[in-house]
Amino acid sequence: MTTPIEQRFLDQHPGSAHRHETARSLFPNGVTHDARKQNPFQLYYTHAEGPAKYDVDGNRLLDFFPGHGALILGHSHPDVVKAVQDQMAAGTHFSGSTDLEMRWGELVRELIPSAEKVRFHSSGTEADMMAIRMARAYTGKTKVIKFDDHFHGWSDYLSAGGEGIGGIPAETLSTMIVLPPNDIETFEQKLKEDDDIAAVILEPTGAHMGANPILPTFLEQLREVTERYGVVLIFDEVVTGFRVSKGGAQSYFGITPDMTTLAKILGGGLPGGAVTGKADIINMIEDHPGDAEYNRYRRIAHNGTFNANPLSAAAGIKCLELVANTPVNDTADARALQLKNGLNDLLSKMEIPGCATGISSLMFLRLGADHECDKEYCILTPEHAAQAGNAVRNQQLNLALLNHGVHSGNRFILTASHTEEDIDFTVDAFEKALTEVRDQGLV
Numbered sequence: 001m002t003t004p005i006e007q008r009f010l011d012q013h014p015g016s017a018h019r020h021e022t023a024r025s026l027f028p029n030g031v032t033h034d035a036r037k038q039n040p041f042q043l044y045y046t047h048a049e050g051p052a053k054y055d056v057d058g059n060r061l062l063d064f065f066p067g068h069g070a071l072i073l074g075h076s077h078p079d080v081v082k083a084v085q086d087q088m089a090a091g092t093h094f095s096g097s098t099d100l101e102m103r104w105g106e107l108v109r110e111l112i113p114s115a116e117k118v119r120f121h122s123s124g125t126e127a128d129m130m131a132i133r134m135a136r137a138y139t140g141k142t143k144v145i146k147f148d149d150h151f152h153g154w155s156d157y158l159s160a161g162g163e164g165i166g167g168i169p170a171e172t173l174s175t176m177i178v179l180p181p182n183d184i185e186t187f188e189q190k191l192k193e194d195d196d197i198a199a200v201i202l203e204p205t206g207a208h209m210g211a212n213p214i215l216p217t218f219l220e221q222l223r224e225v226t227e228r229y230g231v232v233l234i235f236d237e238v239v240t241g242f243r244v245s246k247g248g249a250q251s252y253f254g255i256t257p258d259m260t261t262l263a264k265i266l267g268g269g270l271p272g273g274a275v276t277g278k279a280d281i282i283n284m285i286e287d288h289p290g291d292a293e294y295n296r297y298r299r300i301a302h303n304g305t306f307n308a309n310p311l312s313a314a315a316g317i318k319c320l321e322l323v324a325n326t327p328v329n330d331t332a333d334a335r336a337l338q339l340k341n342g343l344n345d346l347l348s349k350m351e352i353p354g355c356a357t358g359i360s361s362l363m364f365l366r367l368g369a370d371h372e373c374d375k376e377y378c379i380l381t382p383e384h385a386a387q388a389g390n391a392v393r394n395q396q397l398n399l400a401l402l403n404h405g406v407h408s409g410n411r412f413i414l415t416a417s418h419t420e421e422d423i424d425f426t427v428d429a430f431e432k433a434l435t436e437v438r439d440q441g442l443v
């Protein structure tokens with residue numbers, strides 16, 4: 001049976017409904033990214049500016065999932081638009097080197113503490129694949145540790161432990177070790193038992209962009225233990241890089257990993273990725289003239305048509321210059337705090353269990369979880385996680401929010417373009433949406 005929230009969603013989005021019907025025969029599930037699947041259908045967008053995007057039915061939506069986290073400046077920042085337009089006219093690919101790639105690489109090195117050398121890629125998935133390959137080549141060891149539910153793109157190795165691992169050889173998965181996060185004893189025990197471990201990789205603020213937090217003390221312990229055992233520590237800063245602070249999570253927590261992967265904000269809204277870190281490790285790509293044995297068996301060959309492509313470089317440079325020289329992060333953080341406080345007050349007012357939590361400009365709503373937390377590093381028990389993960393309620397809330405002009409779900413990625421008024425609008429939209437969800441008996 002169609003709920004009142006669903007009915008309004010259908011009424012408000014006929015153009016998207018129509019497109020979805022066609023798309024279902026064209027794309028698996030009718031979408032081009034798993035995270036864009038939405039029941040009953042995904043919205044289709046035409047344009048965007050600052051904090052808002054517009055769908056084909058003319059609805060304006062405040063965007064709290066801007067560019068899957070890539071757009072810390074908001075949509076279509078005029079300086080980035082100009083840089084890309086100028087570069088488009090000047091040339092998009094020279095099959096050779098540019099000053100742009102130099103400036104882009106220098107900005108990475110200026111901002112990210114672990115960055116001694118840099119190699120560009122086209123996505124976060126690629127950067128993460130390369131990072132573990134470099135760690136393996138550098139140490140001569142085979143296995144890599146990752147943590148439960150941490151996401152590192154869709155490569156064969158790093159999909160280990162996740163959903164949807166069809167087609168990955170068991171031999172590949174057997175080289176990956178998946179451990180619980182925030183448990184240094186189990187981690188160290190594994191290193192004691194197995195001397196074939198090259199690296200450990202993690203999302204430094206926690207799984208799903210920090211939704212299931214890593215405790216800062218665990219990061220400190222990881223740094224100490226990996227140093228002691230000679231295991232390469234990789235921070236996947238694809239989301240947190242240039243966001244959690246100008247210098248990413250590593251600056252925020254004051255812990256320098258051996259290697260860092262970057263993407264999203266790095267490309268200023270266009271595709272881009274990078275692996276960076278200790279020069280000795282990144283140099284596994286360099287050849288050793290005259291050493292055929294090394295070049296064949298130890299060196300890592302790395303091509304990639306769009307590595308450091310001029311358009312992404314132009315956008316990335318402009319974005320990183322704004323991050324470096326203007327209070328982009330402070331503004332996004334302030335808006336996140338305003339939203340977090342606003343939603344926590346609203347939950348109290350409406351007597352709905354749950355909390356809004358998170359650090360910096362990444363915020364998460366844990367609806368239904370009736371528990372105490374510090375609203376920053378909110379770690380749920382399995383029972384509370386099940387309450388927060390109630391799929392039926394969350395789907396209805398998500399649709400109700402879209403009906404009221406907010407695209408967020410339970411995760412909020414803030415930008416420097418969101419205004420204080422946008423946050424007030426969002427809290428109002430939540431009050432309306434939660435009231436409707438309550439009317440359906442779901443909270």
Ligand SMILES: Cc1ncc(COP(=O)(O)O)c(C=O)c1O
Nearest residue numbers: 123124125151152153238239263
């Ligand atoms: C932490 C993390 N690592 C890696 C990736 C993969 O990046 P990409 O989508 O650019 O391949 C993502 C994507 O969301 C991510 O969140």
